[in-house]
Amino acid sequence: MIGDLVRRWTRRLVMWRIRRRGIDLSNIPFLPDSARAALQRTGTEPVPRIAELRSTEPLHVLDLPFGFASHLVTGYEQTRAVLADQHSYSNDIRHLFGAGDGPTADDIGGLGFTDPPLHTRLRKIVAPEFTMRRLARLEPAIAEITARRLDALEAAGPTADLAREVSFPVPFETISELLGLDYADRDAFARLGGARFDATGGGAAAFGAVSAQRSFLFEAVRHQRKEPGPGLLGQIIRDEGDLISDADLAGLADGIFTGGYETTAGMISLGTLVLLRDPEHAALVRDGSRQDVDRAVEELLRYLSVVQVSFPRFAKRDMDLQGRRLAAGDAVMASISGANRDPAWAGADADRFDPFRVPRSGHLAFGHGAHRCIGAELARMELRIVLPALLRRFPDLALAVPEQDLRFRQLSFVFGVAELPVTLHRR
Incomplete structure (x- = not known):
């Protein structure tokens, strides 16, 4: 209790001093230049700084504002160990947001930002829906959505934007159907989805996008409280009733909804880009067996790692990590792109896309x-x-423009490309 009061008081004091100095919060960078490497790419490649840190400084101290102690791990084994350790770290970030100006605890939710026992209870509610057996019933619907969007791509041709016509709509419509959400303004959600993971516009801009999307989801939850629909939201309300709060349900929906379309949209566009670099790789996915396609998809997931950085973990106690002392409350983040390109795990050619690669254990x-x-x-x-x-x-x-002319996200927790212009047929 005393610790919570101190944190809230400290935050309010910092905010008061910022306002006294006339600083516009929207102009404060979400991350300073020294801490940006984990969110940057050169084309589809992690910047060389990540490989340098992985070999020379496995636990790197990030220079964050206000003396906020944070560390970055970049190696595969270190990342895997941190992500698996629930006993040493907490995922709950809501203590960082109090009442008053800016985002509050109600703006933050979902499975990624909660600890047991709440995390355990919430995950247990939705986990059955995401088993292979339950998901199999969605396969015909996904195939139908895909066929419809390929028709739209054809109609927009002979040169069209794959990201707009296919990459975003397929996962967006799929997750909307799964959750039982009314089909909202797709373009608006596309803009908000990109903005909430973008660190270039500052913290205020990112959290503004989060709040805008969550407002829609809170409204959807309130509506379904009165009239539960046939999707997952309605089913949870029928099963749980008042045992689950609107905030927790909206947080669940937010994590599933945003994670369900933004990351997959990026993977469809970027995966297509990578496959088009080599006709043999494209042919393997086009004409190969189910096993060939499965292996290529896993390698694309490893190679691209569109979720570039893990959710932060907070040390629960004073501890040692990679020879460095962590104080209770220090944050640890993991470079997923760095870990998945670690030669110690993926091999000496870890920076090369190889659809025949069979790593020793699963990518992250x-x-x-x-x-x-x-x-x-x-x-x-x-x-x-x-x-x-x-x-x-x-x-x-084929790509309609040189790859170097594509507009990749420059500083984003979820990597992607703004548009992917393609020609549909040989000229």
Whole structure:
């Protein structure tokens, strides 16, 4: 209790001093230059700084504002160990947001930011929906959505934006149907989804996008409280009733909804880009066996690692990590892109896309441990359906612009590309 009061008082004091100095919060960078490497890319490649840190400084101190102690791990084994350790670390970040100006605890929720026993209870509610057996019933719907969006891509051709016509709509419509949400303004959600993970606009801009999306989800929860629909939200309300609060349910929906379309949309666009670099790789996915497609999808997930950095973990006690002393409350983040490119795990050619690669153990694109992405199998299913269907429908698919002209996200927790102009047929 005393610790909570001190944290709230400290936060309010900092905010008061900022306002006294006339500083516009929207202009404060979310991360200073010295801490940006984990969110940057050169094309689809992590910047060289990540490989340098992985080999010379496995636990790197991040220079964050207000003396906020935070550390970055970049190696595969270190990342896997941190993500699996629930006893030493907490995922709950809501203590950082109090009442008053800016985001509050009600703006933060979902499985990624909670600890047991709340995390255990919430995950138990939704986990059955994301088993392979339950997800199998969605396969025909995903195939139908994909076919419809490929028709739209054809209609927009002969040159069209794959990101707009296919990559975003397929996962967006899929997750909307799963949750039982009314089909909202897709373009608006596309803009908000990108903004909430973008660190270039400052913290105020990112949290503004979070609040805008969560306002929609809170309204959806309130509506379904009165009239539970046929989707997952309605089913949870029927099963749990008042045992689950609107805030917790909206947090669950937010994590599933945003994680269910933003990351998969990025993977469809970027996965297509990578496959088009080599005709043999495209042919493997277009004409290969189910096993060939599965292996290529796993390698794309490893190679691209669109979720670039893990949710922060907070040390529960004073401890040692990689020879460095952590104080209770220090944050530890993991570079997922750095871990998945670690040669000690993936091999000497870890920076090369190889659809025949068989690593010794699983990649970390979906995280690891108790907080591993609950929608991992759904994302895999969508990629296994969309990528082969796209390449079969358009066997001569090609980039319409040089790859170096594409607008990749420059500083984002979820990597992606703004547009992907493609030509559909051979000219």
